[in-house]
Amino acid sequence: MADSANPDLSGDGSGDGSGDGETRRDFLYLAAGAMGAVGTAFVTWPLIDSMNPAADVLALSSTEVDLSPIEEGMAITVIWRGNPVFVRHRTAAEIEVARAVPLDDLPDPQADADRVQKPEWLVMVGVCTHLGCIPIGQRPGERKGEFGGWFCPCHGSHYDTSGRIRKGPAPRNLDVPPYEFLDDTTIRIG
């Protein structure tokens, strides 16, 4: 502090005289400042990262589902990582409708075959890709939207029998979670 206030001392710092000292001092000043900034950034990271999902939250990441009680045309909702997953036993007609759609008609083009492992079983995260509401259409009497799949009441997104977005503000098709068939009637999600 005293240094910068005292012109004599700042002259001394250069050793050999005039302009040199200024650049040397500036360099040290910048280097120290940069180190401080980098150090602060490193210390901030644990604070930020502590807000990411913790180990126990991550550990809850797979769910097994028994498909045998689900009759054709019916659907169940299971919970995976806190979110609903729609498991639908599709009818032949529903599969047919989903396959017949030209990809050009889709806001987020994806063939039905790329969204299922076995055509009769459609497994999707039941969270609207707009702002996260749960679409309706799982239960027999519910409104299924203009494309016979699901309808999100929050801001009016319509999904088809393959869970693809067809109309409304949602940008993407309903997500397909990672899952595998353990046997013919059991899947493990996650």
Added chain:
Amino acid sequence: MNGLTITALVKWVDHRLPIFSLLNEELNEYPTPRNLSYWWNFGSLAGIVLVIMIVTGIVLAMQYTPHVDYAFDSVERIMRDVNYGWLLRYIHMNGGSFFFALVYIHIFRGLYYGSYKEPRELLWILGVVLFLLMMATAFVGYVLPWGQMSYWAAKVITNMFSAVPLIGDYIVTWLWGGFTVGNPTLNRFYSFHYLLPFVIIGVVILHLWALHRFGSNNPLGIEAKGPQDKIPFHPYYTVKDAFGLGVFLVLFAAILFFAPNALGEPINYVEANPLVTPAHIVPEWYFLPYYAILRSVTFDIWFLSAKLIGVVLMFGSSLILFLMPWLDRSPVRSARFRPAYKMAFWVLVFDCVVLGWVGANPPEPPYLYIGQVATVWYFFHFLVLVPLLSLPALDRPKPLPVSIGEPVLKGGGAASAGAPAKPMEKAP
């Protein structure tokens, strides 16, 4: 004798920490334009409500449990079992609503009288910062009772960040601390809800500091020409503010005791269910206009998704206030002397009411179209109309009065700087 010792003590302290001088200068002598109307009451009212919110909040926090399994029940317990718990919660709940009502009036007052103009730009900017902090505080607070609307509001609002290109989904997971809104989310929201009001206090202090640098604007929007244009804050405005507070408390108590749930959504008395979204999710009334703007964008523009544009416009509608001092170039502050701007102002007020009404209704025709027109108008007002009406050719200002004192004192302020201005004469 007693009086003497106290005076001596005050002097002793003041010599070492001039806090009494500060209070005297800023709250007692503080020279204030003599012509302030009741529109100038709302700032102090907002400050008092902030104190009410903090006091009731701290007491509520002693009974509230921030855990997804207990939060809803702990609030019900506050309502039924805790002594006066119902009163404390109703004060806090409705206090939030009234806080926004006061601040909205306060903001529109500033827009009408040009209070954002030179040299009060920073004062205005700090005000907008306060408004943003308030919105954040109210949003996280609303999640705490963990009702259906709490949960779905949290989910929909946090999901807006997924519109951020590339890293959106990571941001949302980070905000949640999980894969959906859950216990980690509730805990951090509680932490923020306790923190932010104190940040607000800090910014309020800066806001007042900036205010006292040049003093209040006034309904005429002209600078004070001298001591005859000002009166000391105390007793003139302390009394006026106290009267306004009385009127406010009557209204507040009327809602509190006769219609405490009128401003809320009944479905928030149903516990949060992550698997069922209510058929109509709507925010609290004070967020409805923003909700309408968000939902008005139903189409993509080039590579920008409807979702992203909606979110940007929604946040933009508040952030645009920051630019007001530079969008409005007119040297005349008060809308009293700007006929066209005055009209545009009232159309904007009407537009905001329309947006609120649209926000309360489902996003279907005709509401959708009305909302789209109102959204376009909102941005048109700030980005086109305000700059254009700054041009004297388009909005010729009426002649300004010579001084603040003149219309009151008749025959010019300076001449009658006698009796009413006396207390000020020692000020400079």
